[in-house]
Amino acid sequence: MADLKGCIIGIDAGTASVKGLLVDASGTIVATASVPIQLSTPHPGWAEQSPEDWWKATIQVLDTLTVDRNFQILAVSISGQMHSLVPLDADDNVVRPAILWCDQRTQQECVVLTEACGGEQEVIKAFGNPVLTGFTAPKLLWLRANEPDNFARIARFCLPKDYLVLELTGRLAIEASDASGTSLYRVREGVWDDHILDVLTVRRSMLPDLVGVGSVIGAITCPDLPQLHGVPVVAGGADNAASAFGCGVEEPGDAVVSLGTCGTVVAVTSTPYPDLTGRVHLFSLVTKDCYYHMAVILSAAGALDWFRQRFAQNLTFGHIEEMVGQSPVGSNGVVFLPYLNGERTPHRDPDARGVLYGMSSFNSQGDILRAVHEGVIFALREGAECITDMGTPITSVRVVGGGSRSRIWCQMLADNLGTPIRSPLVDEGAAYGSARLAANAVGLDTSRWVKLVEQYDPDALRRSQYDPWFAQYKALYRVLKEQFTNTRRLVEQPN
Helix, strand or coil: CCCCEEEEEEEEEEEEEEEEEECCCCCCCCEEEEEEEECCCCCCCEECCCCCHHHHHHHHHHHHHCCCCCEEEEEEEEEEEECEEEECCCCCCCCCCECCCCCCCHHHHHHHHHHHHHCCHHHHHHHCCCCCCHHHHHHHHHHHHHHHHHHHHHEEEEEEHHHHHHHCCCEEEHHHHHCCCCCCCCCCEEEEEEEHHHHHHCCCCCCEECCCCCCCEEEECCCCCHHHHHEEEEEEEHHHHHHHCCCCCCCCCCEEEEEECEEEEEECCCCCCCCCCCCCCEECCCCCCCCCEEEEEEHHHHHHHHHHHCCCCCCCCCHHHHHHCCCCCCHHHHHHEECCCCCCCCCCCCCCCCECCCCCCCCHHHHHHHHHHHHHHHHHHHHHHHHHCCCCCEEEEEEEEEHCCCCCHHHHHHHHHHHCEEEECCHHHHHHHHHHHHHHHHHCCCCCCCCEEEEECCCCHHHHHHHHHHHHHHHHHHHHHHHHHHHHHHHHHCC
């Protein structure tokens, strides 16, 4: 075995798929594998998945990555979707399908838990965030009220990546980055909150073991993976935290902007102060004693996909890029609010909706397309400003996600943030961050794994041109907020 090449495996258990990377000691990706996962929506606003499907997909991914025996697997690490609840019985069998992070059934439970904990500001002081519908704690309360037989069967519960580690090693454990998204864990103190456990009638014994991120949880004992028997399994992180680590975001001042279907701004902070207005999340990072503030917008590259599918199907993305480049800053007066599915940061408004404002007979298709691009960037800029308002600096920015392939979008981002933007050579999300954690745990130096390629420098003149349009963008929401609520009420009225 000493002559074999040493590799590590990073896995991300996402909502759409389980994805795995085989990475060598230098950080080069040797092989990839991905297995899609079905999403179930048994009622409007519900979202569930079968944990058994995640496990079958994980076995398939690991088998695919290890089909070549000309290397030695040094360690495996798993990251995964945050917040989703996996309830287990006394034999560690799944009680019911997992309730996912995007499930919206728990609005009333969020109110109950918030009131039981002394109101929203007290909740944010304790957990770093409001109790939100996606988080884990309100799901438990919903089960207690609506599926009491299932709730009575729960002996333990966990999050998605922790379930997969349990199947691999026989040990149920969680680390801080995932625990901090449960509304059960006091982020700054690093402990479970006894009061909310009492409110939920949940015993401490039902919680996973708290372990250090990047520590070895155990060895693989699963009989379905004999080729990996005895390989150490390293505690991975929540998907956002692991993804940030994968592109080198690990020191205060570092930030990563994701231009995916939704958009995020994740900024490392050495001052873990929660945002008492609830606009910005506070979670633990995957580096020791480090945290991040995160702003979330619900439609980023997804807004462009939506517009293209409905109104510009004949255009390639290359053609769209060309047309956007021909329209000036401000899109000849057109402003787009990208609130197609409501908005998280900073408005926390599920009623907010998309708006194209200021159109005239003068405007071209390129103006509209540019407005869509600018609206997404304005939303991310507003989120970044919420983070810097918390005292968290943003000085070194990476950009990832499908939208980062657009040079115009990246340049808009640099101009609006006023900070150079770099794109990493490897943009493989949380799976690559998990691989870095696994490599570090077995003594490999990963400091040179992250290589930054394209750089977009901000232009001060363009920034000054964007500023009044950004002000117009923010003013439009304030003017329309009440109308968004009225529109929702009208839509809900029976015909």
